[in-house]
Each structure stands twice: as structure tokens, then as C-alpha cells.
Amino acid sequence: MKLITAIIKPFKLDDVRQAVADIGVQGITATEVKGFGRQRGHTELYRGAEYVVDFLPKTKIELAIDDDLVEQVVETIVNTARTGKIGDGKVFVSNLEEVIRIRTGETGAEAI
Amino acid sequence: MKLITAIIKPFKLDDVRQAVADIGVQGITATEVKGFGRQRGHTELYRGAEYVVDFLPKTKIELAIDDDLVEQVVETIVNTARTGKIGDGKVFVSNLEEVIRIRTGETGAEAI
Amino acid sequence: MKLITAIIKPFKLDDVRQAVADIGVQGITATEVKGFGRQRGHTELYRGAEYVVDFLPKTKIELAIDDDLVEQVVETIVNTARTGKIGDGKVFVSNLEEVIRIRTGETGAEAI
Amino acid sequence: MDQITELSYALDTFYFLVCGALVMWMAAGFTMLEAGLVRSKNTAEILTKNMGLYAIACIMYMLTGYGIMYGEGNGVIPQLSDLLLTSADNSAKEVIASGGETYYSNLSDFFFQVVFVATAMSIVSGAVAERMKLWSFFLFAVVLTGFIYPVQGYWKWGGGFLNELGFIDFAGSGVVHMCGAAAALAGVILLGARKGKYTKDGDVKAIPGANLPLATLGTLILWLGWFGFNGGSELKLSDVSEANAVSLIFVNTNAAAAGGLIAALLLARAWFGKADLTMALNGALAGLVAITAEPLTPSPIEATMIGMVGGLLVVPSIVFMDRVFKIDDPVGAISVHGVVGIWGLLAVPLTNTDATVGMQLTGIIVIFAWVFGTSLLVWTVIKLTLGIRVSEQEEYDGSDIHECGLEAYPEFSRTSE
Amino acid sequence: MDQITELSYALDTFYFLVCGALVMWMAAGFTMLEAGLVRSKNTAEILTKNMGLYAIACIMYMLTGYGIMYGEGNGVIPQLSDLLLTSADNSAKEVIASGGETYYSNLSDFFFQVVFVATAMSIVSGAVAERMKLWSFFLFAVVLTGFIYPVQGYWKWGGGFLNELGFIDFAGSGVVHMCGAAAALAGVILLGARKGKYTKDGDVKAIPGANLPLATLGTLILWLGWFGFNGGSELKLSDVSEANAVSLIFVNTNAAAAGGLIAALLLARAWFGKADLTMALNGALAGLVAITAEPLTPSPIEATMIGMVGGLLVVPSIVFMDRVFKIDDPVGAISVHGVVGIWGLLAVPLTNTDATVGMQLTGIIVIFAWVFGTSLLVWTVIKLTLGIRVSEQEEYDGSDIHECGLEAYPEFSRTSE
Amino acid sequence: MDQITELSYALDTFYFLVCGALVMWMAAGFTMLEAGLVRSKNTAEILTKNMGLYAIACIMYMLTGYGIMYGEGNGVIPQLSDLLLTSADNSAKEVIASGGETYYSNLSDFFFQVVFVATAMSIVSGAVAERMKLWSFFLFAVVLTGFIYPVQGYWKWGGGFLNELGFIDFAGSGVVHMCGAAAALAGVILLGARKGKYTKDGDVKAIPGANLPLATLGTLILWLGWFGFNGGSELKLSDVSEANAVSLIFVNTNAAAAGGLIAALLLARAWFGKADLTMALNGALAGLVAITAEPLTPSPIEATMIGMVGGLLVVPSIVFMDRVFKIDDPVGAISVHGVVGIWGLLAVPLTNTDATVGMQLTGIIVIFAWVFGTSLLVWTVIKLTLGIRVSEQEEYDGSDIHECGLEAYPEFSRTSE
Ligand SMILES: Nc1ncnc2c1ncn2[C@@H]1O[C@H](COP(=O)(O)OP(=O)(O)O)[C@@H](O)[C@H]1O
Numbered sequence A, B, C: 001m002k003l004i005t006a007i008i009k010p011f012k013l014d015d016v017r018q019a020v021a022d023i024g025v026q027g028i029t030a031t032e033v034k035g036f037g038r039q040r041g042h043t044e045l046y047r048g049a050e051y052v053v054d055f056l057p058k059t060k061i062e063l064a065i066d067d068d069l070v071e072q073v074v075e076t077i078v079n080t081a082r083t084g085k086i087g088d089g090k091v092f093v094s095n096l097e098e099v100i101r102i103r104t105g106e107t108g109a110e111a112i
Numbered sequence D, E, F: 001m002d003q004i005t006e007l008s009y010a011l012d013t014f015y016f017l018v019c020g021a022l023v024m025w026m027a028a029g030f031t032m033l034e035a036g037l038v039r040s041k042n043t044a045e046i047l048t049k050n051m052g053l054y055a056i057a058c059i060m061y062m063l064t065g066y067g068i069m070y071g072e073g074n075g076v077i078p079q080l081s082d083l084l085l086t087s088a089d090n091s092a093k094e095v096i097a098s099g100g101e102t103y104y105s106n107l108s109d110f111f112f113q114v115v116f117v118a119t120a121m122s123i124v125s126g127a128v129a130e131r132m133k134l135w136s137f138f139l140f141a142v143v144l145t146g147f148i149y150p151v152q153g154y155w156k157w158g159g160g161f162l163n164e165l166g167f168i169d170f171a172g173s174g175v176v177h178m179c180g181a182a183a184a185l186a187g188v189i190l191l192g193a194r195k196g197k198y199t200k201d202g203d204v205k206a207i208p209g210a211n212l213p214l215a216t217l218g219t220l221i222l223w224l225g226w227f228g229f230n231g232g233s234e235l236k237l238s239d240v241s242e243a244n245a246v247s248l249i250f251v252n253t254n255a256a257a258a259g260g261l262i263a264a265l266l267l268a269r270a271w272f273g274k275a276d277l278t279m280a281l282n283g284a285l286a287g288l289v290a291i292t293a294e295p296l297t298p299s300p301i302e303a304t305m306i307g308m309v310g311g312l313l314v315v316p317s318i319v320f321m322d323r324v325f326k327i328d329d330p331v332g333a334i335s336v337h338g339v340v341g342i343w344g345l346l347a348v349p350l351t352n353t354d355a356t357v358g359m360q361l362t363g364i365i366v367i368f369a370w371v372f373g374t375s376l377l378v379w380t381v382i383k384l385t386l387g388i389r390v391s392e393q394e395e396y397d398g399s400d401i402h403e404c405g406l407e408a409y410p411e412f413s414r415t416s417e
């Protein structure tokens, strides 16, 4: 099993959720994060003093999936989350050694 | 070393912390997340217009542990976090290549 | 490619960002987390009743980097985030099988 | 005797000032209400808009508004009179000589009036929230408060033709509330809905307000301020029958708000299955708007009913504006102040035999046509020159960062939108 | 002469209305206080409760309450008189004929009274917060404001037997505050503690309020409103000695609140080692409640002391209610209004020689017994029919989503509970 | 006749009480303003400070302050007179005998004065926020409100030498506002900047306030309260010319605030490119402070201008204090109340021919020197004994946890600082 982690623009979350659900993904965990990258932050002014905001709001989603779904899921995420403008984010793929569903104790592919 | 990542119901956090501490886990990192899964979200109404809340509040905990503790920790988490109702969450196990304690620079099992 | 995950004290975030940027890291994703560890929490009082705060605010940063940068990045993080006091946090290193840049579809080292 | 006249004058002036201060406080009410009902990313901007519009209203009404509204004129076309700035206030001699005809300070009247025009403009800011450019809004505020509002104010309260015709609007369901709503409607039509409010299929997507305690506080402030708004509009307090009248107005204003709240809450509960707080708040405000046209002739029970009908109207009005007409009004201002303002005006003949439905309709049409027409013109001119809508990126990021350079709640992490 | 009588009448009426408006403003105070002291997941619901109860109080007191409280009766059993709705207000002729006996508008009196009953009911909402069903609460509000409160109000202020006996309660430490607290206590006993408040071992778990700036604002609003509450209860202002009396009441009210705040803050600092803001707020309110029974006879220094004792009482009272009696009162209402209300009543003989401890005790027992008894009955009936407590799931998720269908702070991410 | 005198007395007393209640409400304004402009981790503490200082001011002014300020003395050295606590209020006989010289209750005057001293102290809390120890602050509050403030108050309003010299300060640009600012400045100098405010290279780092809706609400509360502050300072209302005067003061106070807001907003827009809400708020307050020294002689247009200059001054003053003088004043209190207070005093001769620049400067220098000097001394003594600054760890964690043992917003997750 693999864990797909994607950093996306927050307003893309609903579209991505929909798109991956359509191809059979049954669970997603989303986290609000702040991203620093090629897309620069901006400068705010507060009472005449500058104030640099380096980190921009992003959403991280994590999906545990079966190995054979990886390509399709990654492609779906990339296509749905892409706006073509800087700051669209990244997808990371890593290995999962085990998955357990707490409710039932099922493990492996069953648990996803 | 392994990284145990568990998505649990928020109100189970304290119990789980207690339970894993009791079996010797010395560190936990918790994150508020939102989960989408078999447990459906709900519909809210705001001024007569519907408004679907797909993602439900969950808590993610991450624990770096020694390989030989994996089974026991996973079992403890699963048992403590289980309510038997849908939405209880998942446990993911993945591999950690290295762990370093910032304060001391210790690495490996020492650092956990 | 590796994923470096570090749990640090929140006020060290800017310094760490600066330091790793200086050695060429181009992207960081930061998350507010709460940490439980050797550094004990504290007790608050609310209307005469005690109220234990076990989890302390920490910041988690994640950096996807090329294999050959691992040592340097870890060292930089550890050196910059260290205060020498308990609660400085941990660095975890894990493997990444693939990285994709959403905007361009680039993969691997290109995508970082 | 003269001392009694002077004392009466002092009491009536004080009563006017206290009522005026209460109406000024309504500025805080609108500010909090709107700040609570927009998203957090647009909160600093709506605060800035509300602060700015109040200041603009005060200055413009001083410069031109009051002179237009209470100046000379032929009943239709007002004539700017420099009432305020050149002439002195009433001297003791004049007051005594008037035999009680002159019973309050002109400046206390000005103070009372100036806070009214701010109320009208506050209505606009809510309806156009979260997408209107800040400085374009301020420009419109200059014109509304310095010209559009005073002209129709002249027609009614300045003794113009609407007054002559027998149109009755005691404290301003029409002159203030429907006026604000008409200006807002013109703006919203040109502005369009907030991005994301309607799906491609035309479905409504709710955009919840970020801070309901603030919205509730705002409503309670408005409720309190309304005692000044209606109570002060009696203009006089200093004898038994006037004191009784003001008391009745206080009681009726309170009763109508209570009735509106209950009615809206029950209707929302029955319709949506939930006790929708925002509808309850709008119900209270609807009750207040409804009774404003005539808070003196109804009995307390009748006032409660008039308020209840207001509350019953406001709920479907908000829903239909939203769903059917696709008029995106984040705070429901057009329904509360416009639709219910009309109800208030039409309800006058129910308890006041001097009023007729015909005259009330005439007043409604005249005021609406004037305010909507001129506002549409002004908004259009601004749209073609400065533009009225923020860019898509600005709307997505929130006006706070782009217009004000700061955030309303910079520290609190927010769920993404 | 007649003009002077009329002018006096106007001034006293105006004074009554201004004080009434200040008391109405206390509704905002309770609303903000409670909204700040509950968890964010129950905030929209407590806002709805407060708005709704105010409206219910206004309507019920108009329909039956005022008629019961100020109607005819034999001193014990009141008789509903339709005072408000049929009889006209005092005519100028009557006023003049009365030779100063009739010195304010009946409707201004009604307005002043109606906001008092809302205060009593507001006390209840805080104590039962975070677990009571919304509509059951509203049902209770109907009975309390329309019947339970007015009956004991009749016994004292309506000229009933408590008044005859010499029981003294100037502005309502008993009739309003302890009354509210007694009704709350009955509710809380039947309702039980919030889930998670006590561990299995009986340890107290603190449940911090989500928004202390709101709670502080609420306290300051109450403090301001209390000038109307106590100041207006003098009922008359229009001559030198009455004006002096009202001034003294303002000074004493302020001094007692200041004393209560300081005392509670110091005690909390000494006891817990920390300057507990919530205790300071409760201390100020305790000072206000304590002085309410008799704000006129103490000197300012005495008033400060009476307030200080209130502040010193409220801290242990809250702690003991919580720890020993396991009475879960999220805002401390039972301690602030009940325990300290009793202190206020018992303190009257210290400065007012007309009062005796015996009579004060009688009053306390009668009011407490009546309100607690009837409330327990009503709560029980509601519990057996509609139920009074939300389901466990609802309590866990928060009442906002289940009862109101919306969230108070939908955008801000919250740490889980 | 006598009845008229009594009625006048009652009206003037009531007017005083109403104005005093409005000034008391300013305590809520400062509290909300400051709670909105600090970081969330220091919010509960600033709330506690504001509640506590108000209570301390009330008690200290009762014990010693009022006696010093309005006692006997030789014009320079006051003599504590126990005015309040032993002597009775004016009897009807005295009032009538005075022939109108005695026209309000002494206690109403005390009430009005006591809320003024709280205002002065509130100014301090904002400037020293986020790093001053709670109990050291309270100790200073005891001295300022019980001694430092009353002495200079005596020099001017108590009929002392500044008054004799012809120094004019109608409602307290100097006696209240500059006084508070001078005490604050002394504290800030000894205290130093907040950690993180200046980088090692001396660059300014902005530390945004956590809750701008609260800050805006606070400003609007202050605006409302200021009608009492300036309006009540006329001291009399009960004849035609006095009623006119109070009306003019209301109009001018409002106009100056509006002018200040607009001027500051436009300047901030021009200078920084953004409509900085916090500058607009400070602009409104600057307008209010500026007009406070003389709200009666300017015409409304002149008042607007005086306010505008205040608004134009406050923006660069805040920036220069911050950047050039490295004076870290989280809410801008020293600029708003000090710099603009001086402007207000110097502007008096522009419209009031009784004033001269020389006399105004004398007053400014005397008050500033006295307050700054004594405050510096007191702060120094406290610094050397109790200490005035929280520890580095406490500052990093926030004062809320360490001083109050609780958090202002315990549930909302915050971005780290
Ligand atoms: N090497 C990296 N490690 C972790 N997160 C990254 C990395 N690079 C980018 N990110 C995340 O992806 C977001 C977008 O990256 P950015 O460089 O701004 O744009 P783009 O992905 O379009 O090149 C960043 O804000 C950050 O959250």
C-alpha cells in the first residue's frame, strides 16, 4: 500500500475530493498547512510597519491506497489540482507497511 | 524504527495518549485534521440554503517507535480508540530511516 | 528522495526556514501540531478547577529533498532549532518513492 | 413662566441628544452585524467600510445634506440652504417669544438627523459586502448621504410634496430603511453575486458568516439604538401627552422586535427544521423596521403583530431573493430594510386613520423610484470609471489583505475557503 | 403650576425610559457573558436562547405578567388585571389632579418592568447552558416570565403580603436575581452536569469558556445597565431629594461593583495563585447583585464593603457548588445571583433601620420556596414530556449544529473536545 | 418658583448621571480596543488589567482622589478634604437658597469625575500592554488615580493655579488624555519594547493585533462615550443657552471624530497604499481627543478641521514613535492621547479668544512635567522592588497563562508566535 500526500491550493480541496472519490478512493485525511516555495509570500502593512508573510495557506491531503491505484490517483490529483499558476503544490508517494481499520481491526487492503 | 500514524476521533486523544504512555511511548505529535470516509458528513442550513460538510474533525497522532514495539502500540491504539461506530479511523505504519533528537543530536533508538 | 519531517518549537520556524533556504531548499510545508513528550505540559486553573494541558504547541515542517542533501539539511535544522532546553523536538527521515509537481507534471528531483 | 419654557426646551433638547446618541450607537450595531456575517477574510474591510461611511455621512450631511433636506424649496426641487453653518441656534428670547413652538435646539436636531443618514448608508454596506471595492463604495456614500437621501428626506420630512400628499412615515421605514435598501439593490444588481455563491447549475451555496456572536451583538445594539430612532422621532417629550407618546413608542418598538424575532424563529424552525439564529436576528430587525413607519398609533398587541408579520415576511424574502432572484445579499439587508420597510409603510393605515393605502403606495413608489434610479446611475458611472468590483484574485484572497493590508484575525487559523 | 407638574411628569417618564433602555441593554450583557463562557460548539445555541428568551419575556409579560404583578389581589393570590391593554395612559388632567401622586407614564413603567423580567430569565440560561434542549428552555421561559416571576413580584412590588410584612428589596436582589437563580437551580438539579465535567472519580474537570473578551464585554454591559436597574428603581427623580437619591444609587452601584471585583480578584490570586479573570468578572457582578437590595441607605464606603463581601462570597460559592455539590453551572449564575442575592438581602438591615433580619429571611424563604418549587414542577413536567436534555451525541457534537443548524465560528479551526 | 429650581436641579443632575454613565461605558471601549490590538496570548491579561484598573480608579478616587482634586488648598498644594464621605448632599433648602448657583447633586458630580480618572488610567494600560507585570501595573494605578491625577486635576478643574492663569482645557485633552499619555510614556521608557518588536538591526517588526472587530467595537464605544465626556463637561443643561451649548458640543464631538477618521484613512492610503483600519480607528480617536480641549467655541466645520488635523498628526506620530524613537506602544495610546492631546490644547486659541498659546503651553508643560516626573519616579520604585516586566519565558508564552492562569481563546488554534 502507498500513502499519497499532496499539497494543494485550499480551494481545490472539494474538486480533488470529488475526483478521487469518483475513481474509488474511499478515505482522505486533510490538514491545513502553510507552504513556503517558489510562490513568494506577500508583505502586509500594519500601522506603517512591514510584515512579511512567507508562508501561504495550503491544504495537505493524505490518501492510503492500494499499490495498483497509485498511478491513477496521482494523475487525477495532478489534473484536478492544477491551475497552471505557481504554487499549485506537490504530490509525494511513499510506502505504507501496514494499514489497520480501528473499528474492525481489519488490516491491509481491506482496511483502506 | 517505525512511524505509526493514526487517525482517531478527537475525543479519544486523551485516552490514547494515556494508554500508549502506559506501555512506554514517550512522545506523540498530534494534529487536527479533517477526515472524509465511510462516515458521511452532514448537511447544515444557513439562511435557508444547504451547506454540506463533507469533512469531519479527526485527530491525527504520529509516534516514532522502535520496531519491536510496533505490534503492541498498534494494538493499544486500536483497542483504545475503538468505539465500534463508523468513523473510528485508521492506523498506518511506515518505515523511518532515521530519527534525531534536536536537543542532544542523539540518533536512532536513543532519540525516540 | 527523502522526506525530512521535523518537530520544532514554533518560534524557531522563521530561523529554520531561513537557514534551509540558504543551503538551497526550495520548498517547505509547515503544520501547527501539538506535542507530548519529555517536556511536561502545565496545569491551568479555570474558576478554581484544575485543567491539565498535556500537549504543547509545536510546529512540524516537512521538506522533500534529494538524497544527497539529507545530511546537510538535517544538520542545519538540528543546529538552528536547538535551544538546548527540553522540548526542542525531533527530526525524522523517511523515504519518498516519487515526487510530482502539480503545476508542470515534472517528477523526481525536478519536482522538488 | 419663561423659566419653565426654558426648562422644557432644555428637556426636549436633552431627550433629542440622548436619542441621537442611541442612533449613533446603531452605527456600531450595523458594523458588528456585518462583521459577523461576512467571512473572516473580508472582515477588516467591512469594518473599514462601516467606520468610513459613518464619517462620510456625518461630513456630507453637514456640508450639503441637512441644507437640502430642511431648506427652502418648492416641495419637489429642494434648495440648498446653509441652515447649519451660518445661522445661530435659537436664542432664549426667540424660544420664549415662540410660546413653545420652538422647543429644542437646532443643533440637537441636526445631531439627531445626521445619525439617521448614517443608518441609511449602513444598510448598503451589508448588501454589497465581500466584493465591492472600498473606495468606490466610499464615493457612492458621498453621493447618497450628501444628495440622494436628503432629497427624498426633503420630500417627506422637510415638508415637501410627499408630506403634503399625506404620506405617513413616522420614523423612516421608507425614508431611511427602504431608501437604504433601494440603493443597495441597485448596487447589488450591478455588482453580481459573490464568487462561489451560485454553482454553475444555479444552486445556492451557503456562505456562512464567520462570527455569529458579533452578529448577535450587532442586533442587540440595533435593538437598543432603535429606541432612540423611533422614540426620538416624536420630537417632543415635555408634557404629559408627549411623554406618554414616547413611552408608547418605546413599548411598541420593543414589542415589535420581540414579535418579529419569535415569528421568524418559529417559521425557520418549521420550514428548515432548525432554529436558525441568523433568521431570528433578521426577524428582530424586521420587527423593528416594520414598526418604524408608525410606532405611535398601534397598541402594544398590535405592534407585536406588525412586528410578527415583519418576521414572517423576512424569512421567505431572504430565501426567495437568494434562490429565485439570485440576489446575493450577505446580510439580508434588502429583505429586512426594503421588503419589510414596505410592509411597515403599508401597515400604517391599519392603525392610523389618517393614512391611506393609496398615499402610502405613492410614497413607496416615489422614494423607491428616486433612490433606485439615482443610485443605479451613480453606481453605473462608478462602475464605468473606477470599477465597483474587486478582481477575482482579490475576492479569492479576501479584501482585507488587498484593500486594507491587514487581517481581521491574523492569528487564528482558519479552514480554507 | 400645571406646566411644572407636566414637566416633572415628562422628566420622570424620560428618566424611566432611559433607565429601562439601560436595563434592556443588560440582555446584551447576559448574551455576551454566556456566549463567552460556553464552548464554541454551543455558542450559537446560547445566543439563540438569549435572543429568544428576551422576546418571550417581553411578550409574556405583556400578555399576563404585568397584569398579575400589578393587578388586584388579596395580597397572596394575585388576580390578573388587564392593566396594560385596555386602560389608557394617564391624561394630563389626571396627572394635574393627582397633585404629583401620578408622576410617570404607565407605559414607561411597563417598559421598565418588562426588561426586569427578561433579566431574571437570562440568569437561567447561563446555568443550564451547553446541555438543555432549546425548545424546552423556551417553554420554561414562557411559564417563568408569564407566571412564576410575576406572582412573587406581586407579593413584593405589587404591594402583596411580603411588602406588607416589611420585607425590603429595593431593586431586586431577591425578586429578580435570587428568583432567576432559584429557577436555574431547579433546572440544573434535574438536568445534571455536562458530560465530561466530572470524572468517574468525582474530580472536577474545568471546561473553559471559549471567548473571554466576549465575557468581559458582557460584564461591562451589565455594569452599565445596572445603573438603569438600580437607578431607575427609585422611580422618581424630579426634585432635589430624589435627584440626590438617584445620584447616590449610581455612586453606590458603581462602588459595590468595583469592590466586588477587587475582592474576588485578590481572593482568587491568594487562593489559586493566579489572577483569574472569570472570578474578577463574577466578583463585579456579585458586587452589583449585593447592592441591589438596598443601594440607597449605604454610604459609598459601605456600598463598597457590601460589594466586597459579595465578591468574597462568590469565589468560594462557585468552587463549592462545583466541587462539593457537583452543581455544574457554566457561568456561575447560581452563585452570583442566588448566593450573593441572599447576601444582599441580609445586608439591608446593616444600613436600613426599617429592615430586620427576620423579615429579610422571610422574604428570602418565601421567594426561594415559591420559585424553586414551581420551577421544579415545571421542569419536571417538561422533562417527562419533551425532555430537557439533548442527546449524548448532540452534546458531544455541540448544540449549535443540532439545534440551530449552523456554527458560531464556522471558519476558525478549533482544538478538539 | 422653588419647584422650578428643584426641577432644574433634577434635570441637570440627571444629565450629569447620563453623561457619567456614557463615560463609564468608555471603560468598555478601552477594554475592547486594547483586547483587539494585542496578541491573543496576552488578551485575558489585558482584560484583567482593564477591569482591575477601573475598579481601582473608582475606589482610590473615592478614598483620596476626589478630596484632593476638589478640596481646599493654596492653588498649588492641594489639601485632602473629605468632601465626599462626611458631608451630605445639597438639601432642597440649600439649592433653593442658592438661587440656581447649586444646580446638581454633588454625588452626580462625583460619579462623573470618577469615570474620568478611570479614562486616564485606561490610556496607560494600552501602551504598556503585553509585557508589564499585572500587579505592578495595579500598584501604579493606585498611585495615579489616588494621587498623581487628582493633583493636576486640582490645578485646573479644582480651581488651582493653572485655572487662575487662564489655561483652558474644557473636557480634558490635557488633564485626562495627555495626563494618561505622560504616565504611559514614563512606563514605556522604563519597560522597553516587546520582545521581537525590533530586530537586531533596529528594523521594526509589526506585531498585529489579534482581533480587529473588537478594536473597532472599542473605538465605537469610545465615540459614543465621548458624547458624555465632552457633553457632560458643560456641567449644566437646564436653560436655552446651556442646552444649545450641549447640543453644539455633541455636534462638534461627532464632527471632529468623523474628520479625524477620514483624514487618517486618506493619509494612510496615500502613504502606505492601503486603507489601514487601525489608523482609521486611531484617527477617529485623535479627532475626539483634539476637540476635547475646546468643543464649544468652534463651529461644526472648524471642529471637523480640528479633528482632521488630529487625524493627520496621529499617523506620522505613531510611525515615528515606532521607527525613530523606538517607543513600542501597541495601541498607539501615546500618540493618540499625548501628541494629539497637545494639539487639542494648542488649538484652543484658534477659536476661543480667551485662550493664548502661551497659557496653553504653560499648562501643557506643567501637566506633562508633573505627571511624567512623578510617574517615572513611581515606575522606577516599582521596577526596583517588584519589577515591572514579566520574564522572557512569560512574555514568550504569553501573560495569560502565567498571570491569569487561563487563556482568552482556549479553543481556537492559533498560528504560533
Ligand atoms: N521540497 C518541498 N518539500 C515540501 N513541501 C514543498 C516542497 N516544495 C514545495 N512544497 C509545498 O508545495 C507548495 C507549492 O510549491 P511552490 O514551489 O510554491 O510552487 P510549485 O509547486 O508550483 O512549484 C509550497 O507552498 C509548499 O507547501
Ligand SMILES: Nc1ncnc2c1ncn2[C@@H]1O[C@H](COP(=O)(O)OP(=O)(O)O)[C@@H](O)[C@H]1O
Residues within 6 Å of the ligand: A026, A027, A028, A029, A030, A062, A063, A064, A065, A101, A102, A103, A112, B007, B034, B035, B036, B037, B038, B039, B040, B056, B058, B085, B086, B087, B088, B089, B090
Ligand atoms: N484511505 C484513507 N486514506 C487516508 N485517510 C483515511 C482513509 N480512509 C479513512 N481515512 C481517515 O479515517 C477516518 C475514518 O474513516 P471512515 O471511513 O469514515 O470510517 P472507518 O475507519 O470506521 O471505516 C476518515 O475520516 C479519514 O480521516
Ligand SMILES: Nc1ncnc2c1ncn2[C@@H]1O[C@H](COP(=O)(O)OP(=O)(O)O)[C@@H](O)[C@H]1O
Residues within 6 Å of the ligand: B026, B027, B028, B029, B030, B062, B063, B064, B065, B101, B102, B103, B112, C007, C034, C035, C036, C037, C038, C039, C040, C056, C058, C085, C086, C087, C088, C089, C090
Ligand atoms: N517518539 C515520538 N514520536 C513523535 N513525536 C515525538 C516523539 N518524541 C517527541 N516527539 C515530539 O517532539 C516534541 C519534543 O519532544 P520532548 O520529548 O518534549 O523533548 P526533547 O525532544 O527535547 O526530548 C514533542 O512535543 C513531540 O511533538
